[in-house]
Amino acid sequence: MQEGLKRKDLLGLRFLTHKEIEILIETAFSMKEVLKRPIRKIPTLRGKTVCFMFFEPSTRTRSSFELAAKRLSADTLNISGSQSALLKGETVLDTLKNVDAMGIDAFVIRHVASGLPHFLSKYTDAAVINAGDGMNEHPTQALLDIMTIKERLGKLAGIKVLIAGDVRHSRVARSNIHGLLKMGAEVRLFGPPTLVPQEFESLGAKIYYDKKEALRDVDVVMGLRIQNERLKGSFFPTIREYRKFFAITPEDLEMLEKEPLVMHPGPVNWGVEMDFDIMKEKNNVILQQVTNGVAVRMSVLYHFISGERQDGEIGN
Numbered sequence: 176m177q178e179g180l181k182r183k184d185l186l187g188l189r190f191l192t193h194k195e196i197e198i199l200i201e202t203a204f205s206m207k208e209v210l211k212r213p214i215r216k217i218p219t220l221r222g223k224t225v226c227f228m229f230f231e232p233s234t235r236t237r238s239s240f241e242l243a244a245k246r247l248s249a250d251t252l253n254i255s256g257s258q259s260a261l262l263k264g265e266t267v268l269d270t271l272k273n274v275d276a277m278g279i280d281a282f283v284i285r286h287v288a289s290g291l292p293h294f295l296s297k298y299t300d301a302a303v304i305n306a307g308d309g310m311n312e313h314p315t316q317a318l319l320d321i322m323t324i325k326e327r328l329g330k331l332a333g334i335k336v337l338i339a340g341d342v343r344h345s346r347v348a349r350s351n352i353h354g355l356l357k358m359g360a361e362v363r364l365f366g367p368p369t370l371v372p373q374e375f376e377s378l379g380a381k382i383y384y385d386k387k388e389a390l391r392d393v394d395v396v397m398g399l400r401i402q403n404e405r406l407k408g409s410f411f412p413t414i415r416e417y418r419k420f421f422a423i424t425p426e427d428l429e430m431l432e433k434e435p436l437v438m439h440p441g442p443v444n445w446g447v448e449m450d451f452d453i454m455k456e457k458n459n460v461i462l463q464q465v466t467n468g469v470a471v472r473m474s475v476l477y478h479f480i481s482g483e484r485q486d487g488e489i490g491n
């Protein structure tokens with residue numbers, strides 16, 4: 176088990192160092208071993224309470240965080256937009272303060288507003304974990320992506336990762352750009368210019384508008400969903416046209432000398448950003464990403480709730 180982290184909150188990968196990302200990933204591999212045991216539960220966070228505040232829909236992130244907390248023996252509490260006093264006009268800040276008054280060790284927050292977890296983190300001594308804020312960051316998604324790449328390829332430094340699709344609206348893209356570059360990978364972006372603006376070059380990524388060029392020599396292709404709920408305006412003429420020029424297809428991969436890993440954070444718009452037959456590719460690791468999501472979120476809860484650990488123990 177690795178040494179601990181000294182941070183209160185996990186707000187984005189832009190704030191973490193190479194070493195901190197490495198610690199979180201190594202701990203996630205240890206947690207994955209726990210998940211292979213006949214009894215997939217350890218007492219590490221017994222007596223701690225994790226509150227999930229999800230104000231945007233989620234399948235993978237919410238379920239895997241909840242499973243992660245339960246596997247670590249923490250108590251859990253759920254606050255949603257549709258079942259809480261937010262419907263009576265209470266603010267998110269007041270909601271957090273009131274729940275915090277009951278004794279919470281970590282808040283896991285998803286919200287449509289970029290920066291909301293940062294804002295709320297100043298009003299609580301509990302750890303605040305960003306589970307996706309608007310178009311800003313989705314740090315645990317990028318951590319599980321990085322873990323999956325490391326697990327499959329054995330390394331991160333020097334590998335070429337292509338992120339393809341609606342980069343503009345993607346918090347997953349932003350977290351992966353920060354995280355992968357810190358781990359020494361090359362990050363390429365591909366899509367229509369309207370969805371892959373030049374500004375992303377300032378983060379250190381390389382931009383491609385030609386699919387063949389973008390795919391040359393890549394080790395990983397990560398598809399991104401067209402985020403219809405965030406599209407305010409016309410970014411491409413039709414879905415049919417988008418699919419023709421920008422979707423990743425088995426034919427694209429067959430042309431390559433080496434077969435790259437195929438990833439997607441989900442949910443996938445099959446037949447739009449990715450051809451359905453990609454499911455048949457043997458290097459498709461989309462469900463392995465989901466599996467690793469539980470281990471990564473166990474690692475995150477362990478490090479951010481337990482505080483700095485020097486004892487090297489995750490519990491039995």
Ligand code: CP
Nearest residue numbers: 233234235236440441
């Ligand atoms: N990847 C991801 O964040 O999926 P959910 O929206 O289902 O949590």
